[in-house]
Amino acid sequence: MPLKSYLLAAVALLALTFSACKKKGAIEPKPEEELLKVSLENVAEGQYTAAPGTTYTFQVKVNSVMPPEGVNVEVNAITDPGGIVFPQNPVAPSLDSTINITLTGLEPIRTVKVTILITSVSNPANKISKYFWITNKSDN
Template structure:
């Protein structure tokens, strides 16, 4: 009998404790959403093979969607395929222009390289797009 007498107040206290521990909104501002980035690469064949005539190769990334007001950051990674050896590339400056020139360097003769270009909104790191292609230096 005494257990039933104490059970209701204990359950009530238990429920009140957990209901008061719910997260409260701190009033954080909601970021306005940006249009998703759309990018096309020129002078290369996306997701396919391209031939280079020397150890450097220049191509363009064109942002075809509305460009974020703060601009975009560009990261270029080149890795031999097969082999997976990283070929260091020059940093590409952040851009507020829709047309971005990118120059690959260090392309070895008769070597295929997998190039990955990542373009990210400066103000919203979740707004990102990745493009890949392979390039081979055909010069001997």
């Protein structure tokens, strides 16, 4: 007798398991996001640029399809040589394909390496980095 009660319980458990594992509607895969393609306008990418004063404006242009939630842009400016950090204003997340960035605090006759990190808001693994050097050529 005890074998029958165990067998009945096992069959009931199996029936519950199989009924709970019914195939639900197909889950649609998330569409792949195009890899970011970016160019810098108004600077010589990977080279030296001259600034006429303590500020300089340039553009980050997203040439690929804009991610659905836009991009984050991080700007770092460090003297080269020397490694002194020049804090820059934060850039708000953007859905625009052209983003204006203004460098500030450029000291006269000092070269600064500027690194730009562009990251997709919806996919943080989708990112690209660009850089250039800039020198304030003014006397004061």
